[in-house]
Amino acid sequence: MSAARVVIVGGGFAGYNAARGLLRHASDVEVVLINPTDYFLYLPLLPEVAGGVLEPRRICVSLAGQLPGARLVLGEVDRIDLDGRRVGWVDPDGGRGELEYDRLVLTAGSVNKLLPIPGVAENAHGVRGIGEALYLRAHITQQLELAAATDDRAERTARCTFVVVGAGYTGTEVAAQGELLTRRLVRQLPALRDQPIRWVLADLADRVLPELDRHLSAAADRVLRGRGVDVRLGQSVEHAEHDAVRMSNGELIPTRSLIWCVGVRPDELVGRLGLGTEHGRLVVEPTLAVPGRPEVFAGGDCAAVPDLTRPGEVTGMTAQHAQRQGKLLARNVAASLAGRALKEYKHRDLGFLVDLGGAHAAANPLHVPLAGPPAKAITRGYHLFAMPGNRARVAADWAFNSVLPARAVQLGLVSSSRVMLECTELAAEPTSG
Template sequence: MSERIVVVGGGFAGSGVARRLERLAPDADIRLVCPDDYMLYLPLLPQVAAGVLPAPAAVVSLSRRLRRTVVVPGRATGIDLDARRVLVRSITGNPEVLGYDRLVLAPGSVTKVMDVPGLREYGRGCKTLAEAAYLRDHVLGQLEVANTSDDPDERARRCRFVVVGGGYAGVETAANLQLMTTALARRFPRLDPGLVQWHVVQHHDGLMPGLGDRLGEDTRRVLESRGIHVDLGVSLAAVDDESATLSDGRRLPTQTLIWTAGVSPSPLMGHLDAATDHGRLVVGADLSVPGHPEVLAIGDAAAVPDLATGGGAVCPPTAQHASRQAPVAADNVVAGLAGAPTREYRHRDLGMVVDLGGTDAVAKPFGVDLSGAVAAGVTRAYHLWAMRAPAAMARVASAWTLSALHGASAVRLGFLTGASGRLAEFEHTDDYLDPAATRAAIEGLRPRVPRG
């Protein structure tokens, strides 16, 4: 019987592992557990939400990227490490079990939700493709309703948008959507563009602290020059269906609260019989789980030692690290099967890029601070290079060209009208089982055993 390798997660990390394993382990049975048949390029989601890019432009097809791997359309909801079984909930809702000889965990991350009154009910995210599509429809809908309303308070409330989180995701989301709404407001006969208000709420005293004070200040100037209110040193205290209350006591009438204040590892990691560090699965420098050398974990959900930084640091949850951990994990899977020595992961971060929409951006490649049009060119070139798929690169480049010539798409699609928009609805954070429940569920099902 061929060796059974199960990879959980179809993002940068998981798809990269599966692709390399196809070449290194031609006789292995490789299963990739992923609810969708695509690899999502997360940095482009703010542009999807803003109508700059169509949703398909932000993804790379797994069925085209992978040749021998069997993509299992579902979500891993529990794992029995001792029995070497993965419990999967299929997209049809049916449970099934996958047995494995080697397991690579790369389930990624979810939006980090704080214990803020009303947040789980009224906060909206931009972490998944569905959330970005929903957010675009929601924002466009608010402007449409405001245009028809005769109540000045309702019009003002629907035209105010609050983004909580001044990191990369929050800044890009606010910057790109603000450009869309400002341009769109001019097309509505009863809306004054000045009525559209955007707020960025950041508990830290600067935006994107990881990029340094200079680029954070450059970003603030760009946002404020567009009329975006940047509220530093404050946080969200509460939210309801008509307002957001800040920690300084201010109440902002709004019906759109976009929550981008950080990410958390996939809840799957906290439901295993294994050690975690702030929710991330603890692994060694060779990416293996202590006590379970047949299990490796990488990406946002793994606490991978950052050997390049040292001092006990772990790698930050970025696509850059996830994509580079993938080949090391694949190599170590093959080495483990052959009884050969494994290798350690080591990579120094190359920097970050932040697209602020239009010709504005900030970037820090190789530690060099860039802003303005030069940073915008570097940012977009990096995104195209990082996708590593010619068809996807062509779609993105074409969409950017069309957007530059004709503006962002302003059509509300309406296919998510019945969705609540809750974070748990789109990110499925309530789906996971604890070890005991996982074992009970697995015992009642027949494991899928590939034929040799």
Template sequence: MTRPHVLVVGCGFGGFHAVRRLESRLSLDEADITVVTPRDHLLYTPLLPEVAGGLLDPRAVTVPLTGRLRSRLVLGNVDDLDLPGRRAWVTDPEGSRSVLAWDRLVLAAGSVSSPVTIPGLTEHAVGFKTTAEAAFLRDHVLQQLELAMATDDPQVRAERTTFVVIGAGFAGTELVAFLHRLTQAFARHHRSDPPLRPRWVLVDATSRVLPELGRDLGGRALAVLRRRGVDVRLRTTVAEVAQAGVRTSDGRWIPSRTVVWCGGVTPNPLVHRLGLPLERGRVRVDERLAVAGAPGVFALGDLAAVADLTRPGHDTAQTAQHAMRQGRTVADAVLESLGRGTARPYRHHDLGLAADLGGWQAVARPLGLPLTGPAARVAARGYHLAAIPGNRSRIAASWLTGAGRPPLLVHLDLNQRPHHSPLMGSAS
């Protein structure tokens, strides 16, 4: 008899913990496990703002899969599925396609940026979901300030020193907080006539900053940002993005050559290949995260609608906290289907959320307890060190050595396309 083949699609928070659990419970001769993922690492996205702000090296927030997982890794994306035939089509980074058969399928492909219809956004804005985008933003922002110092044109100077971030959720709010501190440090350390005055604008259609944390803590975060001089525009949408600025829904023009999209996300389009009913774009699963009407298929994280048994009538939030624990529940369900153990219904009480605002400012709600200031920042950093499955000593060392020290205010040409030079001939 051949060994059963477990195919895991995606290796973010949920997929990673599902595979780790499966590997800990299955021996090599009991099942084959294949992980299809576009990256060779787990990206710890909550710390991307610190990468953009120059506090952490990009590699610190990437946990290599090789060495931590023994399963077979296939680089690429699953772009089509045949559930009755139990086959998956994979496209690798170079465009080649292959087919993988499976006996058990775990869908953990997460989410993608929501499609937008704002004119000019695709052409003139940058996203904020990868280490490449975080590193690019840091370099780009510093270069814009350097270019602003070299011009006598007040209009160009205003465009280069104004930075617009769209979306006041966790990513947008923390990104503004860390990059604002970076640009303020640059302005203090570089003499210019007239002096540089970096301006940050945070735009969101909702009425609150960090709505996930509630009105009180969101209000505290808003107060911190405005006290630092951030121009926060709530109940405002972006009508147009151009090369030299942004027009908002109230008709105002914001001169800027830097626009960052931190808007919402939508489930991975792979869910539309399942041929199953969807709820708000997500596939419904039972309490053990099995997909109804698809034997041997399980789903979790951002692409699954998971009932929150701690709050009847609600689904679980689309957070890394839930995804990690759902990964372990899915692994137990797969093991049960293979005759190993008994799976339990997914039940998890939210442990709370935190937003790091840089310096000694943060807002957090661990276990329902509202915290602000240094206590909140300690809680936020403690959670990140506990949650990331690697690189803890590297991150902690960066935080300790960087405490009280100004950031390095140089860029690494990461915002430039590499120039290929001909190989130098041997010396005669």
């Protein structure tokens, strides 16, 4: 009798941990992981890549190296036949592939969320992948270099102004790391030493990091404002052009840099399945099984997992939940194949971490609010613990850069057209990060 085949769609936090758990605890199962890339991306450290603190390879962990017993298929899943139990995908060369499955695990993750604001799709860039982070680092560097080369004062001001929309985790960290990056770059460009470098962080919320405790939010706000970041609360962008954005209060801000960190939405694959969804996320039981489809499981950002610690709500779209749901997916898939009872997902958030660059961070491990160097130590320690690989290299980069700050150059490896927000859909929701 052949081994049961489990096909996992997506190699993010949930998918990676599901595959890892199955390989460890279900030796009689064939694990197939379908993912567009051959690496697991540690998303929480993307702002540090964009800010020139870490090299991109550091947060890209080889899936083949970490999951030697799994079959890795490179491709984008675009077709799922639930009745026929078949998955179809398109590989990087445009070829097609298809596989049957005994169990299907949907962990397709999420993508940038675009709001119906004129000009944003054409002129903004997000920070959700390595390509976007590399582009942003090169773009910031290029803008300052071009500013240093021009005698046009208006052009120089626009190129030295950076607007970040969304004051959630990503937007706050991007603004914090970006401001430090531009500060380092100005030291390399004598022509800009008397030129103000302006960072604007805008959100319709009444405070930065609205997901956090108010004390931590206030601490992060103080750090940003202390560095000169122009924090705009209760405001957003209502129109964007290639050389300026108009704010909701009517102010026109000349800029060549609009960085979109408003939020995410589930991968569009979920909406094409014909299954129940909640705010775009696939409805699942507390066991992570899809109602009426006992052979299909889902977790992570693409699944609306009931939060048993907060009746009536679903778990947040966070790496913390996705990682733990991935582990439960492995257990429950193995249990379903063996005819054993499934376990329900129940996890109370252990706290959140926000790295603000330099010696600053905000954290509430086990809901104990911390700021400054103690929070920084906790934040970096957690990331090293949570990463599935490359820990020594990440730690070495941090140690080296604390002594000799990195110098940025624009390699031009990623073009603007390759990281446009065109893959996102319009959603009429508040502009909150």
